[in-house]
Amino acid sequence: MELAEQSGGTLTEQEMSPIREKWNIFRKNRSAVLSLWFLIFLFALSIVAILLTKYSAPFSPATVRLSDKFLPPLTPFKSNLVKPEDAPPFGIYLLGTDELGRDVFSRMLEGTPVSLTIGFVAVGISVFVGIFLGGLAGFYGRIRFGWMTVDTLIMRFVDIMLCFPTFFLILTVVALLPPSIYNIMIVIGLTSWMGTARLVRAEFLSLREQDYVLAARSQAIPEMRIIFQHIVPNAIAPVLVSATIGVATAILTESALSFLGFGVQPPDATWGNILSDGKGFIFDAPWLTFIPGFTILFVVLAFNLCGEGLREAYNPKLRQQR
Amino acid sequence: MTAFLIRNIGQRLILLVFISIIAHSVVHLAPGDPSLVDPMNPRMKAEDIARIRAAFHLDDPPHVQYAYWMRDLFTGQLKSFKDNQPVLGKIWDRFLNSLPLFLVTTLITWCIAFPFGVQAAIKRGSLLDKGGTLLSYILISFPGFFLAYICIIVMVRIFDVPVIGISTFGFEDAGPLFQTMDRIWHLTIPALIFASGSIAVLSRYVRSQMLEVIHMDYIRTARAKGLSEETVIYKHGLRNALLPFITMFGLMIPGLIGGSVIIETIFSWPGLGRLGFEAIMNRDFPVILTLNFITAILTLIGTFVSDILYAVADPRIKLQ
Numbered sequence: 001m002e003l004a005e006q007s008g009g010t011l012t013e014q015e016m017s018p019i020r021e022k023w024n025i026f027r028k029n030r031s032a033v034l035s036l037w038f039l040i041f042l043f044a045l046s047i048v049a050i051l052l053t054k055y056s057a058p059f060s061p062a063t064v065r066l067s068d069k070f071l072p073p074l075t076p077f078k079s080n081l082v083k084p085e086d087a088p089p090f091g092i093y094l095l096g097t098d099e100l101g102r103d104v105f106s107r108m109l110e111g112t113p114v115s116l117t118i119g120f121v122a123v124g125i126s127v128f129v130g131i132f133l134g135g136l137a138g139f140y141g142r143i144r145f146g147w148m149t150v151d152t153l154i155m156r157f158v159d160i161m162l163c164f165p166t167f168f169l170i171l172t173v174v175a176l177l178p179p180s181i182y183n184i185m186i187v188i189g190l191t192s193w194m195g196t197a198r199l200v201r202a203e204f205l206s207l208r209e210q211d212y213v214l215a216a217r218s219q220a221i222p223e224m225r226i227i228f229q230h231i232v233p234n235a236i237a238p239v240l241v242s243a244t245i246g247v248a249t250a251i252l253t254e255s256a257l258s259f260l261g262f263g264v265q266p267p268d269a270t271w272g273n274i275l276s277d278g279k280g281f282i283f284d285a286p287w288l289t290f291i292p293g294f295t296i297l298f299v300v301l302a303f304n305l306c307g308e309g310l311r312e313a314y315n316p317k318l319r320q321q322r
Numbered sequence: 323m324t325a326f327l328i329r330n331i332g333q334r335l336i337l338l339v340f341i342s343i344i345a346h347s348v349v350h351l352a353p354g355d356p357s358l359v360d361p362m363n364p365r366m367k368a369e370d371i372a373r374i375r376a377a378f379h380l381d382d383p384p385h386v387q388y389a390y391w392m393r394d395l396f397t398g399q400l401k402s403f404k405d406n407q408p409v410l411g412k413i414w415d416r417f418l419n420s421l422p423l424f425l426v427t428t429l430i431t432w433c434i435a436f437p438f439g440v441q442a443a444i445k446r447g448s449l450l451d452k453g454g455t456l457l458s459y460i461l462i463s464f465p466g467f468f469l470a471y472i473c474i475i476v477m478v479r480i481f482d483v484p485v486i487g488i489s490t491f492g493f494e495d496a497g498p499l500f501q502t503m504d505r506i507w508h509l510t511i512p513a514l515i516f517a518s519g520s521i522a523v524l525s526r527y528v529r530s531q532m533l534e535v536i537h538m539d540y541i542r543t544a545r546a547k548g549l550s551e552e553t554v555i556y557k558h559g560l561r562n563a564l565l566p567f568i569t570m571f572g573l574m575i576p577g578l579i580g581g582s583v584i585i586e587t588i589f590s591w592p593g594l595g596r597l598g599f600e601a602i603m604n605r606d607f608p609v610i611l612t613l614n615f616i617t618a619i620l621t622l623i624g625t626f627v628s629d630i631l632y633a634v635a636d637p638r639i640k641l642q
Contacts, residue, residue, distance in 0.1 A: 160341050162573060163618040165580030168598050172610055173348060175602045252465055256584055259467045260599070279471060293468040300463035308459075 032309020125189025130196025138204025420593030439528025572624030
């Protein structure tokens with residue numbers, strides 16, 4: 001029975017496009033699919049959030065209502081001291097208010113695109129540097145510069161970077177540079193590319209010797225075209241997987257930086273600095289700590305589970321191990 | 323063997339030189355210098371700042387400053403900008419404070435992660451395995467400082483365990499037994515929280531290694547010979563599964579020191595991480611630089627030792 005199913009499975013798999021096949025494996029991992037939907041929802045939410053917090057008055061995260069400070073979540077708005085046009089969205093403080101009477105719901109909304117952008121741009125930078133250096137080491141590794149090859153040069157550089165305590169290095173640079181969200185993204189990106197570089201190098205080393213690369217060479221296809229059209233697409237899968245998990249790590253790193261006071265500076269909100277602002281009031285207003293804390297937890301969890309699902313889809317051997 | 327050792331040490335020394343250059347340029351090329359820490363202080367006159375800058379060679383070009391740093395570091399003359407204390411002495415004191423935290427954290431991590439990972443691999447698909455997987459994902463995703471805050475509240479409110487600092491203030495006159503107990507109590511919570519993330523990562527890794535090994539041919543051979551399941555798993559399987567972890571020794575050190583910044587700041591633990599944090603806040607360049615440099619040295623020693631141990635443990639590897 002099982003055998004019949006398996007052979008039937010392989011028959012249809014041959015007809016399926018590779019993406020479709022991966023999707024079918026991915027779909028079997030329920031928590032990964034759930035995470036994917038959650039993340040898609042989050043992206044949609046962050047686009048809506050950018051528009052709402054910028055252009056809609058009730059959603060403005062900067063509105064200060066001092067008479068309404070420290071209201072717990074789900075408190076209806078019924079203050080006589082606050083102007084009616086400053087009322088929160090839907091006339092209710094969905095997630096409560098903070099020490100300045102700002103609506104936590106609006107601030108969390110404002111923080112969503114910021115936190116996601118930090119995660120994605122940081123990982124984008126690290127993937128770019130990783131593919132560039134890893135590809136260079138893998139493809140042109142045998143070229144010599146005096147007494148050392150390109151491969152030795154780059155891989156020793158990776159070794160050097162691995163010797164630094166990453167978080168301490170990030171903290172040093174972020175603390176010395178003027179505080180800005182772009183600096184944080186760049187620094188996180190530039191200190192986390194080593195894993196990607198190693199992966200890409202290993203992939204390039206094996207792909208370089210494949211027959212189809214030889215075939216492409218024999219047709220005198222330019223080298224750059226071989227690299228970017230034939231090798232990179234085949235090497236990208238493991239990078240994609242590690243990038244998904246990298247986004248999770250970058251969001252965690254940003255929140256840790258914010259926690260120490262070096263993250264995104266007020267009045268801009270990210271989940272990390274809402275949490276670090278709220279930690280002083282943890283006994284009086286626990287929601288200021290717990291709402292951003294659990295948001296970070298769930299989003300990072302979703303990225304991790306999604307990354308695990310992708311890893312299985314691209315490496316079906318793991319699936320059998322489960 | 324000797325040739326390998328000499329070449330390996332030589333390579334590491336070259337790496338170390340480059341590490342020191344990179345660390346130095348990162349700190350010195352970034353804008354902002356120590357005189358900017360307290361710009362509003364009316365007692366700091368322009369000539370004072372100039373005198374301080376001259377005393378610490380801050381007006382020289384970077385490569386000259388690098389030479390001064392190296393000279394002072396190796397003659398032990400390197401002084402902190404902040405309190406003019408020798409940097410090496412400061413770091414050594416803090417290192418002694420951090421050491422118990424690092425050791426206990428590592429011990430907790432290994433004592434939980436290895437047995438758990440092995441059990442999860444053997445009983446694949448069981449409740450233990452599935453629950454453990456979910457729990458480890460949650461632990462990996464938990465922001466460490468958030469977990470620490472929750473733990474502090476729970477521990478103080480429910481169990482009345484002291485959590486802040488390295489020992490209770492005013493306990494200096496207590497008997498040695500009480501002091502030790504006090505120290506252990508203070509150590510428990512930070513170490514547990516520090517370990518939580520690495521337990522999750524490591525146990526996942528042990529599990530996947532073990533699963534890979536269990537499907538090897540030599541395991542089937544061992545079973546076919548009629549060996550007991552215990553011998554098959556723990557003697558033939560586990561020993562092979564554990565091999566890759568020897569190489570993780572060295573690369574653990576930067577993670578420990580980098581990760582201790584947050585944990586030690588939250589728990590007011592006077593260790594290396596907090597020293598680094600204070601140095602960054604004060605733009606205390608000699609301390610920042612030397613801390614990075616020492617971490618790199620420890621890491622290089624660690625990876626060197628683990629390379630050799632790996633060759634000793636695995637006869638298939640030949641040093642050449």
